Amino acid sequence: xxxxxxxxxxxxxxxxxxxxxxxxxxxxxxxxxxxxxxxxxxxxxxxxxxxxxxxxxxxxxxxxxxxxxxxxxxxxxxxxxxxxxxxxxxxxxxxxxxxxxxxxxxxxxxx
Amino acid sequence: xxxxxxxxxxxxxxxxxxxxxxxxxxxxxxxxxxxxxxxxxxxxxxxxxxxxxxxxxxxxxxxxxxxxxxxxxxxxxxxxxxxxxxxxxxxxxxxxxxxxxxxxxxxxxxxxxx
Numbered sequence: 694x695x696x697x698x699x700x701x702x703x704x705x706x707x708x709x710x711x712x713x714x715x716x717x718x719x720x721x722x723x724x725x726x727x728x729x730x731x732x733x734x735x736x737x738x739x740x741x742x743x744x745x746x747x748x749x750x751x752x753x754x755x756x757x758x759x760x761x762x763x764x765x766x767x768x769x770x771x772x773x774x775x776x777x778x779x780x781x782x783x784x785x786x787x788x789x790x791x792x793x794x795x796x797x798x799x800x801x802x803x804x
Numbered sequence: 805x806x807x808x809x810x811x812x813x814x815x816x817x818x819x820x821x822x823x824x825x826x827x828x829x830x831x832x833x834x835x836x837x838x839x840x841x842x843x844x845x846x847x848x849x850x851x852x853x854x855x856x857x858x859x860x861x862x863x864x865x866x867x868x869x870x871x872x873x874x875x876x877x878x879x880x881x882x883x884x885x886x887x888x889x890x891x892x893x894x895x896x897x898x899x900x901x902x903x904x905x906x907x908x909x910x911x912x913x914x915x916x917x918x
Binding site for chain 2 (some may be wrong): 727731734735736737738739742780790791792793794795796798
């Protein structure tokens with residue numbers, strides 16, 4: 694099983710749609726989780742951290758399910774500018790801190 | 805807004821040559837990182853650096869690679885005897901703390917090995 698797994702997509706949605714991405718991770722000792730956004734040929738940029746209680750930032754909601762070892766990202770009212778690749782990042786603990794990136798999920802929002 | 809900078813933006817080199825990629829992390833950050841992203845593939849962790857020494861490294865970071873903080877601002881990645889498969893985008897990042905802290909990425913250096 695891959696350490697951090699994401700559906701590569703692409704998810705092709707119209708403006709205004711709601712879209713959800715999932716990410717599964719294999720290391721049960723992982724302690725911190727993030728969603729990053731990466732535009733084509735650009736650097737990753739933090740979208741949001743993911744907390745155990747779930748968190749929301751405007752149109753974006755992130756959830757963590759430790760029992761099933763997955764995190765999710767929900768984007769409401771999609772904008773054209775949301776088109777990007779969304780990267781799931783999982784940090785371990787317990788003698789080793791190495792952030793592991795998923796391969797990313799591609800989102801295309803069309804008019 | 806403070807940002808991580810990297811130079812050069814694009815480096816072309818011949819196989820077997822040595823390259824040095826440079827980064828200036830955000831000034832009050834304590835942790836520094838190098839990542840690699842081969843075209844079309846995922847971002848891969850190479851190494852983290854704290855208090856003037858390597859704190860973690862991945863299996864990719866073998867004897868071909870080294871990092872250095874030669875002064876109070878620069879953080880460098882040296883790749884010796886480059887191979888074709890070293891062609892990738894190399895990102896530097898920095899964070900104030902370790903776990904749970906946002907990492908700020910630089911714009912990357914695209915390395916092309918011919």
